[in-house]
Amino acid sequence: MSESKKWFSLDLDLNKKSESSGTCGCGNTQESCGSSHKQEELSAEEFYEAAINASIGDERKKDGFEQVFDVQMDRRDAFKKLTASLLIGAGAVSSCTSVVQGADSKEKAQIDWEEQFKGNYKLMTDDEKKQTVDRLMRSYELRTGKNINMSSKNAEEDVLFGYAFNISKCQGYMNCVTACVEENNQDRKSQMQYIRIHEMKDGKGFNFNEADDNYYHEVPAEGHFYMGTQCFHCDNPPCVDVCPVQATWKEEDGLVVIDYDWCVGCRYCMAACPYDGRRFNWSKPEVPENEINKNQHYLGNRIRKKGVMEKCTFCVQRSRKGKNPACVEACPTGARIFGNLLDPDSTIRWVLENKKVFRLKEDLGTEPKFWYFMD
Amino acid sequence: MRQLKVIRSLVIDSLDTITKGSKKYHLWMGFLTLVMLIGMYCYSIQLDEGLSVTGMTDRVSWGLYISNFTFLVGVAAAAVMLVMPTYVLKDIDFKQAVLIGEGLAVAALIMCLAFVVADMGGPSVLWHMIPGIGVFNFPNSMLTWDVIVLNGYLFINISIPFYILYRHYQNKEAKKNIYVPGAVLSVFWAVGIHLVTAFLYQGLQARPFWNNALLGPRFLASAFAAGPALIILVLAIIRSFTAFKIPDKTIGKIAMIVTVAAQINLIMLVSELFKEFYAPTHHSESAYYLFFGLHGKNALLPWIWTAIPLNVLATVMLTFGKLRKNPRILYFCCFILFVAIWIEKGFGLIVPGFIPGPYGKIAEYLPTGIEVGVTLGIWALGAFVFTILAKTAIGIELGELRFKLKKMES
Numbered sequence: 001m002s003e004s005k006k007w008f009s010l011d012l013d014l015n016k017k018s019e020s021s022g023t024c025g026c027g028n029t030q031e032s033c034g035s036s037h038k039q040e041e042l043s044a045e046e047f048y049e050a051a052i053n054a055s056i057g058d059e060r061k062k063d064g065f066e067q068v069f070d071v072q073m074d075r076r077d078a079f080k081k082l083t084a085s086l087l088i089g090a091g092a093v094s095s096c097t098s099v100v101q102g103a104d105s106k107e108k109a110q111i112d113w114e115e116q117f118k119g120n121y122k123l124m125t126d127d128e129k130k131q132t133v134d135r136l137m138r139s140y141e142l143r144t145g146k147n148i149n150m151s152s153k154n155a156e157e158d159v160l161f162g163y164a165f166n167i168s169k170c171q172g173y174m175n176c177v178t179a180c181v182e183e184n185n186q187d188r189k190s191q192m193q194y195i196r197i198h199e200m201k202d203g204k205g206f207n208f209n210e211a212d213d214n215y216y217h218e219v220p221a222e223g224h225f226y227m228g229t230q231c232f233h234c235d236n237p238p239c240v241d242v243c244p245v246q247a248t249w250k251e252e253d254g255l256v257v258i259d260y261d262w263c264v265g266c267r268y269c270m271a272a273c274p275y276d277g278r279r280f281n282w283s284k285p286e287v288p289e290n291e292i293n294k295n296q297h298y299l300g301n302r303i304r305k306k307g308v309m310e311k312c313t314f315c316v317q318r319s320r321k322g323k324n325p326a327c328v329e330a331c332p333t334g335a336r337i338f339g340n341l342l343d344p345d346s347t348i349r350w351v352l353e354n355k356k357v358f359r360l361k362e363d364l365g366t367e368p369k370f371w372y373f374m375d
Numbered sequence: 376m377r378q379l380k381v382i383r384s385l386v387i388d389s390l391d392t393i394t395k396g397s398k399k400y401h402l403w404m405g406f407l408t409l410v411m412l413i414g415m416y417c418y419s420i421q422l423d424e425g426l427s428v429t430g431m432t433d434r435v436s437w438g439l440y441i442s443n444f445t446f447l448v449g450v451a452a453a454a455v456m457l458v459m460p461t462y463v464l465k466d467i468d469f470k471q472a473v474l475i476g477e478g479l480a481v482a483a484l485i486m487c488l489a490f491v492v493a494d495m496g497g498p499s500v501l502w503h504m505i506p507g508i509g510v511f512n513f514p515n516s517m518l519t520w521d522v523i524v525l526n527g528y529l530f531i532n533i534s535i536p537f538y539i540l541y542r543h544y545q546n547k548e549a550k551k552n553i554y555v556p557g558a559v560l561s562v563f564w565a566v567g568i569h570l571v572t573a574f575l576y577q578g579l580q581a582r583p584f585w586n587n588a589l590l591g592p593r594f595l596a597s598a599f600a601a602g603p604a605l606i607i608l609v610l611a612i613i614r615s616f617t618a619f620k621i622p623d624k625t626i627g628k629i630a631m632i633v634t635v636a637a638q639i640n641l642i643m644l645v646s647e648l649f650k651e652f653y654a655p656t657h658h659s660e661s662a663y664y665l666f667f668g669l670h671g672k673n674a675l676l677p678w679i680w681t682a683i684p685l686n687v688l689a690t691v692m693l694t695f696g697k698l699r700k701n702p703r704i705l706y707f708c709c710f711i712l713f714v715a716i717w718i719e720k721g722f723g724l725i726v727p728g729f730i731p732g733p734y735g736k737i738a739e740y741l742p743t744g745i746e747v748g749v750t751l752g753i754w755a756l757g758a759f760v761f762t763i764l765a766k767t768a769i770g771i772e773l774g775e776l777r778f779k780l781k782k783m784e785s
Contacts, residue, residue, distance in 0.1 A: 120503070120510045190427070198734065209735035229734065238581060244518040245503040246510045262510075264503055265426075265496015268518055270436045274581035276733040280436060280496065282427035306425040307496025364580045 104142055111139045121259040121298060122249050126154065132261075133298050140303075148294040150302055153320045155253035161314050161369065162254070162341040164351045165228055168375040169335035172197050172219035172226035179330030183315060184301040185293055187285035194279065194312040195230045195327060228336075229360070230327075231256065231277030231312040232368030239269035239278065248309070254341075254369055255316055257299040258309055265307040274361050275368070278311045314338065341369070381778050385544055388776045389767040396766070399616070407759045414752010417745045418493060426496055429746040434738035435729040439746050440494035442721035443753070446601070447483045447490070448525070448572045449594060449720060453602015454480035454532060455565030456632050462558035472625050474768045475613065476606050477536045482761035484529040489753045517575045524568045531561045536764075540771045545778045569594050582728045584661035593643045594720070599636035601716035603629045604709035609765075611706055619769045623702075630705055634693040637712060641690050644683075661727040664737070674739045675726060678718050685715035 118132055129152040140148050177195045186192040198211035202223045211227075220226070233256045240248055240256065247262040248269055270278045284306040296302040297317035304310050315325035319338070323329075328336040339348035351357065355373035362368075396404075421428050431438045457476035461469035492498055503509040504522065513519040535557045542549040573594040576585035607629050614621050651662035665675050689712035698704045722740075731737045742750075770776040 116499075123510065192433075196734070209731070211735070213734065213736065238579070241515045242518065242579075244512050244516045244522070246512045247503070262500070262503055263497065264500055266491075266494070266518065267436045267496070268516070268575075270433070271576075271728070272579050272581055274733050276736075279433055281425070282429075282431070282433075283425035305497075309496075366580075 108139065108142050111135050111142075115139070115261065118261065120246060120262045122246060122262075126152075129154075129298065136298070136302065144289065146289075146294075148292075148296055148302075150296040150298060151317060151320075152298050155251045155255070156320065157252075158340075158342050159253040160341045161233065161319060162339065162348050162352075163233075163314065163370045164337040164348055164355075164357065165370065165372050166333075166335040166337070166375065167225065167227055167372055169333040170197070170226040170228060170331075171333055171335075172199055172215075172221070172224070173332060174219075175330040175332055176228065176327035176336065179326040180312070182291065183293055183318070183326035184313075185285075185287050185296075185303055186279075186310075187281060187283075187304075188288065188291075189286045190282060192279050192281075192285075192310075194277075195228055196276065198227045198229065199224050200227060227372070229275060229277075230370075231273075232275050232360070232366070232370035233312075233314060234275075235367035235369060236365060238272040238274070238364075238366060242268045242272045244268065251299075253320070255299075255313055255319075256311070257313055257316065258311060259299070260302070260304050260308045260310065263308040265309070267309070269309060274364050274366060278309055281306055281308055281310065381541070381545060384778055385541065385776075388544075388778075389763075389770070392770045392776060393763050393766050404759070404762065407755045407762070410755035411752050411759065414749050414755065417748030417752065420745055421493070421749065422498070426494075428743060430740050430742045432738060432740070434732050434736060435726060435740035437494070437725050437729070438740055439722065439742040439750050440490045442725040443750055444487050444490040444494070445572060445576075445725060446717050446721045447487045447757075448569055449598025449716075450602045450605060451480045451483035451487065451525075451528065451532075452565040452569040452595070452598045453606070455562050456599055456603050456636075457606065457629070458558050458565075459562050460628070462555050466628075469625060469628065471619070471621055471772065472606065472610060472629065474536050474539070474772065475609060475765060477532045478761055478764040478768060479602075479606060479609060480532045481529065481536075481764060482757040484525060484532070485760050486753050486757035487525060488529075489756060490750075493749050493753065517571065517578055520571045521568075521575055524564065524571050528561070528564050528568050531557060531564060535561065536768065540768055544771050544776060566595065569598050576724075576728065581733060582661075583658035584728045585724075587647075589643055589647055593640065593647070596636050596640040596643055597716045597720050600633055600640050601713050601720070603633045603636070604713045604716075607633065607709045608706060608713070609761075611702070613765065613769065617769055618773055626702075626705070627700065630693065630699050630709075633709065633712065634690075634699065637686070637690040637693060640716075641686065644686070660731050660735075664730050665723060665727040669731065669737055672730075672737050672739050674741060675723065679723050682715040682718035682723060685711040686719065689715065 115132070115135060119128070121129065121132070124132070133150045133152045137148055137150050140146070174197055177193050177197065180186070180195050181188075181193060184194065186194070196213040198208060198213045199215050199219075199221065200207060200211045202225060204210060206227070215221075233250075233254055235250075235254065237250060237256050240250055243249075244266060245262060245264055247264065248256065248258045250256050265280070267280055270280060281304050285304050287303065292303070293301055295317055297313075297320070300313045300316040315323075315327075318325055324338050328338045337347050337351055339346035341348060341352075343349065351373060352371060357371040357373045359368045359371055429438060429440075454473075454476040457469050457473045460466040461473045492501065495501060504511065504519075506513070511519050513523070535554050538554055538557075539549040570591045573591035576582070577587065577590045580586055607626055610621050610626060610629075613619050648662075651659040655663070660669060663669055664672070665679055667673070668676055689708040692698045692704060692708050693712075699708075726740050730739070767776070
């Protein structure tokens with residue numbers, strides 16, 4: 001496992017070439033990693049895709065439930081036929097009941113239907129990703145009359161995101177928390193926050209037990225220091241392994257993401273996370289229309305639904321466009337540093353090479369890509 | 376064709392039996408239906424509003440549902456303690472009790488599945504978990520293992536009794552070489568379901584309270600105490616309300632099983648307490664919270680300090696053969712043991728796993744009325760299913776239900 005690490009380590013320059021040539025940091029074999037679309041070599045999945053391409057050809061352009069049912073169906077022709085007949089029946093019902101409705105509501109129903117039975121985003125081709133994003137944008141337009149911009153941008157090559165937090169600089173202003181909530185369209189009703197700022201007492205060390213992560217007073221409070229936690233985007237994330245439906249996974253650029261539409265809401269990942277990094281939508285999230293951030297990403301800040309998990313994505317909608325996450329941009333003290341761990345000239349690399357960094361709960365073997373340091 | 380006819384007649388006959396009975400029986404079924412309806416109403420509110428109507432939060436994200444699920448997996452697994460001596464060790468004594476035990480396992484499994492579904496945030500997309508049309512994260516996720524073993528166990532426990540009853544219904548002997556392999560398999564499977572369910576929690580390095588090698592074995596020991604204890608109580612009820620003959624010897628043997636399992640369970644409890652409190656570490660905080668409370672937060676204290684004395688009292692009383700052989704004392708012991716293990720293996724296990732949180736936050740959990748309503752509804756569902764199964768099985772075993780060719784012709 002240690003040979004395939006992609007995060008920073010001292011001899012990075014020596015093995016960087018081999019790292020970027022297609023091994024995956026998850027430590028699994030390529031078949032089971034499942035995030036290998038960008039690779040040069042044919043992985044098992046791509047070979048499988050190519051085989052389907054060759055055999056089905058034009059029929060390749062599938063969407064909605066067809067895509068779902070076709071994903072693993074080839075091996076089970078009998079079952080496929082069985083479900084196909086079922087789907088024809090169901091499709092007939094859905095189309096005949098909507099004859100009397102207007103074109104808009106018909107389209108809405110069509111979109112809802114296709115969204116309900118679409119596949120797992122992780123296993124979608126780029127085309128399919130685009131289709132679902134288009135459907136979601138159109139659905140939003142039909143519902144509210146307003147346009148949003150949703151991206152399905154994949155991870156870029158030779159990018160691995162990492163984060164560093166300067167404990168000496170943080171003063172507990174919580175601008176990061178506010179910016180995060182606004183950027184990521186989090187539920188205002190339950191006041192969901194990805195970031196927690198822990199106020200610790202001087203002279204007690206990193207004593208989380210005595211820390212307060214829910215303070216309402218003027219900061220910086222005397223005799224205290226501050227430390228922020230959020231999802232650490234572990235390189236060996238326990239939350240990903242436990243998900244029964246692979247609704248959460250690690251992307252090529254190291255982001256641990258969730259397909260909100262695939263999540264069944266069992267909250268096993270929440271129990272498995274040692275860092276309190278995950279949040280659940282206990283009720284339907286509410287964001288006032290005028291506060292909605294309309295620059296969205298499928299895996300990021302799009303509006304979630306009731307009963308699904310969500311979490312920090314290092315603002316995937318921003319970071320994949322080369323911008324800093326909202327928390328980094330909002331921090332008035334410069335305590336937060338974000339960047340590409342594979343870029344030797346990045347600030348984050350400078351921090352890792354020149355500061356005495358540490359991570360939380362390293363003994364658990366989760367390998368967070370989130371380091372703490374002090375001036 | 377004949378087989379179909381027999382099945383049709385069996386279904387009709389069993390529908391006939393389960394809809395007829397004494398006044399007490401109708402009252403019982405009516406009561407269960409009422410509780411189920413209340414549960415369904417509560418669940419409809421939960422579906423509509425989301426899980427925010429429960430007491431669960433981001434800090435304590437599993438509660439009453441998962442607690443009951445965990446406990447009931449144990450009850451289901453316990454059916455094996457009757458299957459083994461009957462079919463494998465050829466101890467005829469148990470034969471009558473075993474059908475009841477397997478019926479209980481089926482009811483417990485149905486309750487397990489209902490509790491899991493009730494706990495889901497998105498029950499409408501549960502098809503994502505069906506292998507083939509969804510994505511089944513096997514073998515990485517222990518939850519997928521659990522889905523497999525629970526459904527497999529359900530299948531085994533439905534098919535074996537069904538085969539036996541189906542043969543008896545036609546006045547034929549059930550063929551040993553057909554059902555014994557299934558019974559042997561179910562013995563291993565029962566251990567599997569409970570061990571896998573323990574691994575669900577045991578495998579989480581984030582929760583030191585669960586991440587403990589004794590969890591699996593302790594699950595088994597407590598299950599083999601609580602499950603047969605429930606079976607004894609059920610047999611006692613059946614004995615007094617129906618003509619079904621259950622010899623004292625059978626109950627005596629099951630009581631022996633309960634006793635041994637309860638003793639082993641107690642030894643493991645002592646071992647666990649020793650580890651947590653002799654040299655307490657940061658990881659013992661959950662246990663401290665459970666037994667003594669932390670920083671003035673002590674919601675679980677009344678529960679656990681009810682459970683431990685009941686557990687000890689029942690085990691000690693059962694240990695003395697004289698007390699154990701007195702039916703009244705035996706039933707009392709079984710009842711308090713069942714309650715004690717329900718507390719201990721239910722929210723005494725699940726809730727402290729989340730307290731304190733990953734960063735030491737202590738947020739307590741208290742189930743809401745809606746949560747309790749759904750839970751009671753599911754328990755009523757289990758009792759309902761079991762009553763139906765048991766009534767049919769007893770009818771067939773007593774010879775009241777028999778396939779008559781003449782009846783089909785007329």
